[in-house]
Amino acid sequence: MSITITAFERSPDGGKGLARDTRVRWALEEVGQPYDVRYVSFQAMKESAHLRLHPFGQIPTYEEGDLVLFETGAIVFHLAEQHPGLLPTDAHARASAIAWMFAALNSVEPSILELVVAKFQEGDKPWSKERVPLVMDRIRLRLGQLSTRLGDADWLDGAFSAGDLMMVSVLLRTRPSGILDEFPNLAAYVARGEARPAYQRAFAAQWAANTGQLAG
Numbered sequence: 001m002s003i004t005i006t007a008f009e010r011s012p013d014g015g016k017g018l019a020r021d022t023r024v025r026w027a028l029e030e031v032g033q034p035y036d037v038r039y040v041s042f043q044a045m046k047e048s049a050h051l052r053l054h055p056f057g058q059i060p061t062y063e064e065g066d067l068v069l070f071e072t073g074a075i076v077f078h079l080a081e082q083h084p085g086l087l088p089t090d091a092h093a094r095a096s097a098i099a100w101m102f103a104a105l106n107s108v109e110p111s112i113l114e115l116v117v118a119k120f121q122e123g124d125k126p127w128s129k130e131r132v133p134l135v136m137d138r139i140r141l142r143l144g145q146l147s148t149r150l151g152d153a154d155w156l157d158g159a160f161s162a163g164d165l166m167m168v169s170v171l172l173r174t175r176p177s178g179i180l181d182e183f184p185n186l187a188a189y190v191a192r193g194e195a196r197p198a199y200q201r202a203f204a205a206q207w208a209a210n211t212g213q214l215a216g
């Protein structure tokens with residue numbers, strides 16, 4: 001069954017890999033599944049054809065036969081359930097890897113998103129100057145806790161899993177702020193994720209789509 005995902009026609013980050021189709025592409029590459037991409041404009045994302053796939057008018061979406069999914073957590077989880085490589089077979093280890101996926105999306109990503117809102121969407125508001133340092137502190141708190149838990153391990157819980165894929169994807173979104181450099185083990189963790197051949201292929205594909213160039 002062929003797989004089609006959606007992505008920005010032109011990502012606001014210009015191809016830095018921060019748009020969320022990258023994490024889905026990465027999961028697809030990790031499990032060796034070919035896929036097509038349908039590129040959508042901001043306008044098309046809010047029109048009925050796309051809203052049938054994604055109730056909130058966002059990317060990415062995932063179509064496979066008559067299955068339609070939205071939410072990157074659900075998409076990556078589906079891929080990890082259907083194909084070997086992203087979740088351990090041992091039941092407890094599997095549950096723990098899934099917990100890390102939720103942790104990435106529910107406990108780490110929210111404050112990172114707040115920063116994007118405070119800096120870019122509300123950057124011209126009078127409260128933005130005071131809000132940014134507060135949000136940075138909330139991110140710092142979570143990253144400190146995560147850094148302590150990771151210690152000197154390569155991955156969060158044994159072998160690389162969908163939990164790491166999601167956590168690295170979320171942490172990558174802090175890169176423009178420079179805050180990751182305060183936590184050398186997290187910076188190294190993210191670099192390990194980025195060095196994976198599957199990530200490299202995913203990054204190159206979205207880069208090529210956004211820039212019309214091959215990744216260098």
Ligand SMILES: N[C@@H](CCC(=O)N[C@@H](CS)C(=O)NCC(=O)O)C(=O)O
Pocket residue numbers: 018019020021045057058059060070071072073
């Ligand atoms: N929780 C959703 C978030 C999806 C999301 O925010 N997508 C962004 C791109 S990374 C988007 O479509 N933004 C445009 C918009 O919301 O209008 C997920 O993980 O899939």
